[in-house]
Amino acid sequence: MSKIVAIAKKELKAYFKSPIAYIVLIITISIFNIFFFLIIDENREASLRDVFKVMEFLFIFIVPLLTMKIFAEEKSSGTMEFLMTTPTTNTAIVLGKYLGSLMFFTLIVAMTLSYYFIIEFFGQPDRLTILSGYLGVWLEGALFIAIGMLTSSWTKNQIIAAICSYVILFLLYFSVSFIKYFSSTAQVLIRYVGTWSHSENFIAGIITTSDAVYYLTGILICIMLTRLSIENRLWR
């Protein structure tokens, strides 16, 4: 456990020692702020529903930038050889790295809590719906990070890692838009695998076990596949 924390801390610190983290933080929060203003100005309601949808959409573009280096950088710089010859289990390495990135992502989400305070000040929002929306957005991001970490474990090249995760995230997010071209059985499957239907419920304030299971299973599968991928000796 202490090694997981040590690796997570190292990952989190590494974000703040590279300019990418600050650029991502500033650009993300600026874009969120603009959309928050536009949406509140347009809707005139004390709800973050549409803000959450925009956040979720933008995470598709932001998360791969955060996750592309997780393993690819270690492999290209040779530090993977160091990590894997210390008495640290592969599970601890993967979990530590995942937690580090998740903490950075949580910080981005936490910075948007100001929106809640603003609408709370000017109106009477439904607190539980907002809480559920935040949970949904956070879980969605947590899944995206797990996917990004997995693709980063496939290659030494950060650009390839990012492109692979963009492809997977686009498929997961936009697959529902093309659902009418598929047979009814495939439609059910696509609806379940796609993130859209699950995040919609959270944002609407409906927390169901099946949606929570969807995200948690997805995260778990990606973590297990990442572990398998770093155990694979082919890339060494």
Add this chain to the structure above:
Amino acid sequence: MIITQNITKYFGGFQALKDVSFTINKGEIVGFLGQNGAGKTTLMRILTSYLPATSGEVIIGGKNVAKDSLAVRRKIGYLPETPPLYPNMTVKDYLLFAAQLKDVSPKQQRFQADKVLGECNLKDVRDKPIAVLSKGYKQRVGIAQAIINDPEVLILDEPTIGLDPVQIIQVRNLIKSLEYKRTVILSTHILSEIQQIAQRVLIIKSGEIIVDAGLKDLLSGKGSNLEEIFLKLHSVQED
């Protein structure tokens, strides 16, 4: 201390190691010699459990590297060919991180970090980011992480590469000081270095061990210095 039996390693169709067997006793300093691509790094990677052997067995300190890899890794300090460093970390933070991963007890971590900073002459750069250090310093940070957990076995892949003559002597003395306390395996291209540090030499050619002998025996038997012997062995084999 280290027993390898019939190690073979294939990368696809290419055979990198052919039936390599040797035993190294506790406290020995053994030099791996060979040309580039001879299989030295592959052999070291198999000893450290980073790469699995295609066939054969490695036992270190009574533990099988393939089956009990974590226990073996606890006994080993390893400096890969490229020092595995995080450029954004300071030297001290990096060594503390290495200590945490290498099971140094929390109370001992700072003490051990200070100790290896002293042993590797790194005290004046302890708070500097690794990115700004010269190659020689980086190499010594790599050695410092390898010895931070007082490993029983030290495996150093080209430890003096990129160092200036003064630093080479410092590193050589550091390795020499570990004699009888730890088992040390090092690979190098610098033949005179092996001559000064090692007690025993394994010469590897195209994945095979062609010479396994004590340095004294080797030098008294075939020629006056290791360089002559090395060149002779390679040309003789190629004829």
